[in-house]
Amino acid sequence: MKKKILLSVAILLVLIQFLPIFKVENQSKNPGDLIQNNTVPADIVQILKTSCYDCHSNDTKTPWYGYIAPVKWLVNYDVQKGRKHVNFSNWNTLSSVEKIKVLDECADEILMDEMPMKIYTSMHQDALLNESQKEAFASWVEQYSEELYNQ
Amino acid sequence: MKKVFIISLLVSGLAMLSFTNYKNKPIEQSNQAAIQVPANVQVALDKSCTMCHNDASKNLKGKTKLSFDKLLSADGYPSPKKMAKFLEIADEVKNNSMPPKGFLEKNPDKALTETEKSAIIAWAQSEAKKLGAK
Numbered sequence: 357m358k359k360k361i362l363l364s365v366a367i368l369l370v371l372i373q374f375l376p377i378f379k380v381e382n383q384s385k386n387p388g389d390l391i392q393n394n395t396v397p398a399d400i401v402q403i404l405k406t407s408c409y410d411c412h413s414n415d416t417k418t419p420w421y422g423y424i425a426p427v428k429w430l431v432n433y434d435v436q437k438g439r440k441h442v443n444f445s446n447w448n449t450l451s452s453v454e455k456i457k458v459l460d461e462c463a464d465e466i467l468m469d470e471m472p473m474k475i476y477t478s479m480h481q482d483a484l485l486n487e488s489q490k491e492a493f494a495s496w497v498e499q500y501s502e503e504l505y506n507q
Numbered sequence: 508m509k510k511v512f513i514i515s516l517l518v519s520g521l522a523m524l525s526f527t528n529y530k531n532k533p534i535e536q537s538n539q540a541a542i543q544v545p546a547n548v549q550v551a552l553d554k555s556c557t558m559c560h561n562d563a564s565k566n567l568k569g570k571t572k573l574s575f576d577k578l579l580s581a582d583g584y585p586s587p588k589k590m591a592k593f594l595e596i597a598d599e600v601k602n603n604s605m606p607p608k609g610f611l612e613k614n615p616d617k618a619l620t621e622t623e624k625s626a627i628i629a630w631a632q633s634e635a636k637k638l639g640a641k
Contacts, residue, residue: 453590453640460591464572501587505639 372425378432383414388448399489400496404444407472407483408462411438414445419479434473452504463497466490539586542579548630551623555606586638593635597628 386392391401410416411434422431442458450458465471467490472483485493544552552575559569562576577583578592599605600619611618619627632640 451641453594456587457591457594460588461595468568468571498585498588501591502585505587505590 369425375425378429378436380416380432380435381414382416383445386414386445388446389413390444390447393448394500397496399492403485403489403493406480407485409444410480410483411435411473411476412442412444414439414443434475452507456501456504459497459501463494466493539581539589541581542589542634544579545626545630547623548626551619551627555617555619555623559606559610590635590638590640593631593638594640597631597635600624600627600631 390396391404396404410418416435418431421427442462447455462471466485472480472485477484557575558564559566560573560575562570562574564570573592573595574583578589583589584592596605601624606617606619
């Protein structure tokens, strides 16, 4: 009896790997990318890459467990939602005004510890931002917004 | 000789005049002025928003994300941030995301009427436009 249950769970686990749901595609070429098209300071590039880009770009770095359902579904669901909200790979499709608005929201989210998401930082401790990183991000946002504003 | 004296007197007089003129001119606003709020909008904001969104608020998240004090005063947020906040205000009110649902459940009297919503949205959009948004 116990053996049968274990076996069915195992089979089920194998089968769900093939369910075509919550798919996420990466894109290697992103001509409209924020970092590629703008002179972003190195410390900010570092923050964006390690704390934001996994969910807010087309260049998601997935850890091994992120390829295994059902964890895969959770991860991909969040990536889909993240990209839909803000996608730094498509940065240049936004107008200057839209960029300023998104930057303002980013700074606020980071300042209030809402981003990066807790479920993400629990698995990616290096994505946690310290106070000086948060401040650096906020002042970069202010400066970049001023630049965009005066264009 | 006399002519030179009179001319120099005239010149210095003119110089003094233009100097006083210059002094009397209002000090030029650095880059932004305080923003005026129409009375009907002010009433709506005071009823439904400012208790969480001003510098004195106890709601840390609310006042950090949006302070009407800093939004409206000349030396508050820089212009790009003001523009962003006005756009966000219009969005939040349009989507019925603000005031927060939980707050309205406890304080149903703080809900905005449709007229108040349109007034806030129109005002926020026009202020955003003045600041450069299309």
